[in-house]
Amino acid sequence: MNDQPVPYVGFWARVGAAFIDTILMIIIVWPLLTWIYGSNYWVDPERDMIAGPADFLLNWLLPAIAVIVFWVYRQATPGKMAIGAKVVDAKTLGPASTGQLIGRYLGDYVSTIPLFIGLIWVGIDAKKQGFHDKLAGTVVIRSR
Numbered sequence: 001m002n003d004q005p006v007p008y009v010g011f012w013a014r015v016g017a018a019f020i021d022t023i024l025m026i027i028i029v030w031p032l033l034t035w036i037y038g039s040n041y042w043v044d045p046e047r048d049m050i051a052g053p054a055d056f057l058l059n060w061l062l063p064a065i066a067v068i069v070f071w072v073y074r075q076a077t078p079g080k081m082a083i084g085a086k087v088v089d090a091k092t093l094g095p096a097s098t099g100q101l102i103g104r105y106l107g108d109y110v111s112t113i114p115l116f117i118g119l120i121w122v123g124i125d126a127k128k129q130g131f132h133d134k135l136a137g138t139v140v141i142r143s144r
Contacts, residue, residue: 006093007142009085011123014140017079024078025066029058064105071101076143086143090127093141100136107132 033041036054041047050056070077075086075095087104089096096104111118111131118131127139 006127006139008128009080009083009140009142010128011120013083013085014080014122014128017077017083017085020079020082021067021077025063029062032058068098068101068105071096071104072098080140081143084142084144085140087138087140090129090133090137090139093139096136096138100138104132104136104138107135110135 033055037051041051041055050059067077071087074081075088080086087096087101088094089100107118108130111121122128122130122133127133129139133139
């Protein structure tokens with residue numbers, strides 16, 4: 001039996017990982033949206049929430065698919081890999097199921113909506129779980 005404490009990843013490390021992931025996504029998406037919609041895309045006050053199909057695909061669908069695929073195949077996004085963290089099942093500490101990971105991604109919206117309380121909760125919780133982790137039954141632990 002392993003009596004060592006589980007190396008949960010805390011709030012600030014996860015903020016750093018999210019920052020890395022956000023920068024990478026901007027590097028990919030920004031030029032594509034500018035190429036498709038022109039530079040006015042970024043400053044047009046008359047623009048609707050979603051400018052068109054490419055806007056939806058690049059801003060909503062691509063990030064969702066990319067994050068879930070990274071979680072399924074690597075247990076981490078590039079940001080989490082950079083800080084040596086991975087997303088695992090909370091009970092077994094083994095790989096989370098695809099269903100859990102999709103639930104975790106969708107749960108991120110639940111964590112964000114009430115003033116980011118569900119994300120801030122990572123800094124308070126004993127297992128460093130945000131609301132999205134609790135909903136999906138996952139934790140983020142050190143991978144090395």
